[in-house]
Amino acid sequence: MPSLGFAPSFFTHYPDLPKDVQKKIPGLMAKFEASTLAGIHLEKPKTIADPRARTIRINNFWRGVVMAPTDGDTYVLFDVLPHDDAYTWCECHTFVMNTATNAVEVVDVGAVRAVKDALAGSDGGPGSPETGAALFAAFSDLDILSLGVDAEHLESIRQIRFEADLTALAGVLAASQADALQMLAAGYSVREARAELGIVGTARREAMSGVQALLASPSVFFPRGASELQEALNRPLDLWRIFLHPSQRRIAYRETYSGPVRVTGGAGTGKTVVAVHRAYYLAGRLPAGSTRPVLVTTFVRTLADNLRSSLGSLAGSHGYGNIEVTTVAIGVAARMKKSVLAAISTLRDAGLDACDLERKSRGGVEVGTMHRMKGLEYRAMAVIDVSAASVPLRWAVTPVDADPKAHEQDTLRERCLLYVACTRARELLTVSWSGHASPFLSPFLS
Numbered sequence: 044m045p046s047l048g049f050a051p052s053f054f055t056h057y058p059d060l061p062k063d064v065q066k067k068i069p070g071l072m073a074k075f076e077a078s079t080l081a082g083i084h085l086e087k088p089k090t091i092a093d094p095r096a097r098t099i100r101i102n103n104f105w106r107g108v109v110m111a112p113t114d115g116d117t118y119v120l121f122d123v124l125p126h127d128d129a130y131t132w133c134e135c136h137t138f139v140m141n142t143a144t145n146a147v148e149v150v151d152v153g154a155v156r157a158v159k160d161a162l163a164g165s166d167g168g169p170g171s172p173e174t175g176a177a178l179f180a181a182f183s184d185l186d187i188l189s190l191g192v193d194a195e196h197l198e199s200i201r202q203i204r205f206e207a208d209l210t211a212l213a214g215v216l217a218a219s220q221a222d223a224l225q226m227l228a229a230g231y232s233v234r235e236a237r238a239e240l241g242i243v244g245t246a247r248r249e250a251m252s253g254v255q256a257l258l259a260s261p262s263v264f265f266p267r268g269a270s271e272l273q274e275a276l277n278r279p280l281d282l283w284r285i286f287l288h289p290s291q292r293r294i295a296y297r298e299t300y301s302g303p304v305r306v307t308g309g310a311g312t313g314k315t316v317v318a319v320h321r322a323y324y325l326a327g328r329l330p331a332g333s334t335r336p337v338l339v340t341t342f343v344r345t346l347a348d349n350l351r352s353s354l355g356s357l358a359g360s361h362g363y364g365n366i367e368v369t370t371v372a373i374g375v376a377a378r379m380k381k382s383v384l385a386a387i388s389t390l391r392d393a394g395l396d397a398c399d400l401e402r403k404s405r406g407g408v409e410v411g412t413m414h415r416m417k418g419l420e421y422r423a424m425a426v427i428d429v430s431a432a433s434v435p436l437r438w439a440v441t442p443v444d445a446d447p448k449a450h451e452q453d454t455l456r457e458r459c460l461l462y463v464a465c466t467r468a469r470e471l472l473t474v475s476w477s478g479h480a481s482p483f484l485s486p487f488l489s
Contacts, residue, residue, distance in 0.1 A: 045116040047075040047109075048263040049272075050147065053120050054279040060105075060123055065276070067101050068123075072272055075118065085109075088130050092152045093137035098129050106130075110138045110147070115254035119263055121149060139217045143191030143242045145260040148217035155215045162202045162212065178203045178228055186233045190223035190240065200224065238307050261291070261313060278356065295320035315346070319353045326365045336367045374421035375410040376464040378436055382428040386410050413460040416467050424468030426461070430476040434461055434483060458483055 057065065074083050084100035095113065098106040099120075106129040110119045124132060139148045179187065184197055192200070196216065203209050209228055213221035219240070226236040257263060266272035294306060295317045308314050318339065326337045339354075341347050347370050354363040375390075375397075377383050383399065387410050390397035396407025400415045409421070428434075435457030441449035461483055465472055480488060 045075045045118065046265065047072050048117065048119045048257070048265045049275075050119055050121045050149075050263060052122055052149065054264075054275070056122055057276065057279040064101055064105050064123065067105075068276060069269060069273055071099065071101075071107065071120070072266065073269065085111075087111075088133045090130075091133045092135060093133075095138055096133040096136075098133065108132055112254060112257070117254050117257055119147060119257070139193065139220075140256065140260070141191040141217065141219045142193075143189065143237075144219055144240060145256050146191075146217075146219045146262045147257065147260050148219060148262065150217050151215060158211050158215050159199045162199050162208060176204065177201060178205070178209060179224075182227060182233065187223075187227075189233065190220075190227075190236055190242065192220045192223055196220070240308060291317050292320070296324050315350070315353070319350060319357060322366050323354065323357050323363070326363065329365055333365065336365045339366060339368045341368075341370055370407065372421065373408045373423045373425070374416065374419065374467055375408060375425045375427060376413050376416045376467070377410075377426075377428050378413055378433045378460070379428070380412060382433070383410050383412055386427060413464040416464050419467055420469055421467050422469050423471040423473075424465070425473045425475070426464045427475050428477065429461065429474050429481045429484060431479040431481055433476075434481040 057068070071083060086098050088096065088098060093110075095111045097109045097111045097118070099109055101107055101123055104126055105123055106126050107120050108122045108124060108129050110121065112118065121138075122129075122132065135151055135153055136149050137152050139150055140146070141148070179200055184194075187197065187200060188194060196212075199212060203212065206228065209224060213225055216224075223236055223240060226239060227233070231239065258265065264275065266275065291313050294304070306314050306317055322337050322339045329335075329337070339350055341350065347368050350368045351363075354366060354368065357363075375383075375386050377386060387397045387399060390408050390410070397410055398407055400409055400411030400419075409419075413426075435454055439457060440453040443450040461481070465474065474484070476484075
């Protein structure tokens, strides 16, 4: 039985379609399922860049652009365009299925040809062999192919000597292949690039039929019925933030893990979507009345806003009050509150977002006392005013002549506070002071 999948590009353009055209879309899937291909006027244009290109009738003026299968009867809808534009689209574009990731993408063959011709014709200028070494000389053809890059691009890739050339070629290749090349150029090893792109095994698509590979693609949405399609059409721009491919669902909704889990993948592969669903799933398992929410952190404020929006779409009217989303990038700790306030003022004067950890609103550079740092973690951490006058804090330590035992315990407590503050750093730690350094730093300064 013929079936119809939907590419991301369709959902991106769907809101701009006339309302009467939008209303026709649910009927398309029904016609495919009813095996009435004649009823949708499936046509192969006379002039096409890809032999799989077809158009289907939406109404007298609008046509859908679909990729027909090389075997089987599974089709993918990429766009809905005015009649003449749909045929022009088929003349200029070809479909690409990444052999490593199964991503289905579209490229403009004319744009690719123009960039390749420019690379092949460069001589004596910035791209000549005399003035620059080949950018990908350290990688074999097999290395590059293992990342899902098409073999037809190898000759042009070998001609790249400067980042400007790479930028030009990457701008016209399928996005997943461009990502792979840019990672190698940025210093990634092949193994690191494969991990970042989420590639496992070798040539995994070759073991699948065309239909199997298409159904396993993370970039095609196959509705399980009319109601699921209608739900997707009701919020087309939210779909790719909250839609889960089966492989993503296995990660997000697994009952438990034995330890930390790292989810890798290139841009647009759905890591954020997995994080949103995982947080939503964990929040649903919290005991009734729990006062400790699920914490979702990111290093970018704008991404935190997007995460809140995605969680809102996923939770709907139920809300997500038991999930806290915040940015956790840079932390600043001080022993005394006055130093905290001074640091916040200085950061804001410098044009940086800064917040006091004592307040409910968080984000930007988070500044707090050493006591407040317990249980937190930051990519980079600055522990300030670690001077002899502040650490240990004199009034917090019992004089040794008054009570030696209490003095020892108080001093240990102050040392532990400094230890807690310093160990909040995950990658970078900076410790600073004014005047004489704290005696606790002596072992590191001698």
